[in-house]
Amino acid sequence: xxxxxxxxxxxxxxxxxxxxxxxxxxxxxxxxxxxxxxxxxxxxxxxxxxxxxxxxxxxxxxxxxxxxxxxxxxxxxxxxxxxxxxxxxxxxxxxxxxxxxxxxxxxxxxxxxxxxxxxxxxxxxxxxxxxxxxxxxxxxxxxxxxxxxxxxxxxxxxxxxxxxxxxxxxxxxxxxxxxxxxxx
Numbered sequence: 001x002x003x004x005x006x007x008x009x010x011x012x013x014x015x016x017x018x019x020x021x022x023x024x025x026x027x028x029x030x031x032x033x034x035x036x037x038x039x040x041x042x043x044x045x046x047x048x049x050x051x052x053x054x055x056x057x058x059x060x061x062x063x064x065x066x067x068x069x070x071x072x073x074x075x076x077x078x079x080x081x082x083x084x085x086x087x088x089x090x091x092x093x094x095x096x097x098x099x100x101x102x103x104x105x106x107x108x109x110x111x112x113x114x115x116x117x118x119x120x121x122x123x124x125x126x127x128x129x130x131x132x133x134x135x136x137x138x139x140x141x142x143x144x145x146x147x148x149x150x151x152x153x154x155x156x157x158x159x160x161x162x163x164x165x166x167x168x169x170x171x172x173x174x175x176x177x178x179x180x181x182x183x184x
Contacts, residue, residue, distance in 0.1 A: 005035070008052055011078055020064050023144040027065060031055075034140045038132065041165075047129045049079040050086035054133050057091035060114065061150075069115075082126075089113070089120065090133050099154035102131065102161045131158050135166060139173045148177040 012018070012028055020027040035052040053075060058066035067075070076084040089111055097112035109127035111120045122130065135158045142148065159170035 005052075008049065008078060012052075015065070015067065017065060022064060023141040025144065030141060034133075034137055037136050037140055041132070041136070043129070043132060046080050046083040047086065047132060049083035050090070050129070051133050051136065053079055053083065053087040054090045054137050056087055059091050060095050086126070086130055086133055089122075089130055090137070092116070093130075093134075095151060095154065098134070099151065099157065101127075102154065102157045105161065128162065131162055132166070135159055135162065135170070139169060142173060143176070146177075148174065 009028065009032065012031065017031070018026055018028040022030045025033075031052050031054070034054065035048050038048040038051040056065075056067045056075060057069060057072075072084060072088065075087070079087070092111075092113045092115045094112040094114040097110075101108075101110055107124070109122045109124055111122060111127075111130070112118075113120055135155060138151075138155055142150075156170060159166040
């Protein structure tokens with residue numbers, strides 16, 4: 001596994017990601033921290049790999065680096081088909097549409113691909129793993145970014161979608177901000 005992580009991080013370093021800033025650390029530092037955060041959750045390796053590559057094609061918010069979509073096959077060969085698909089969907093999803101989906105706990109599990117304009121229906125397991133990558137990406141960086149109000153309800157609803165453990169993680173990360181707001 002360590003060899004695989006080194007191979008994946010070497011690929012990212014080869015793209016220059018280690019020289020790109022991201023929320024008071026390097027973009028590579030954020031990606032690796034998310035990978036380890038997901039591993040600590042006991043998630044499957046493909047979900048952790050999706051986390052490591054969660055914004056490789058850019059997202060609505062992060063455009064500091066965007067690997068051309070023509071290179072998806074190369075990423076897929078490196079991290080696996082499911083991991084690449086989850087990473088792509090995290091990059092391509094329309095965030096307001098995603099937030100509406102997590103407001104509907106009975107489904108369907110649909111993501112709007114902002115790049116193609118197409119709706120993508122996912123199994124509950126795939127949608128849950130996409131939610132995990134998406135939520136923990138934000139939990140890893142929000143204490144540094146201090147952008148506590150960015151999609152606050154959407155992230156909270158995503159945690160609730162995932163259950164009690166995710167809600168506890170969300171609340172633990174947001175606790176310093178909540179305590180600060182109580183003193184203002």
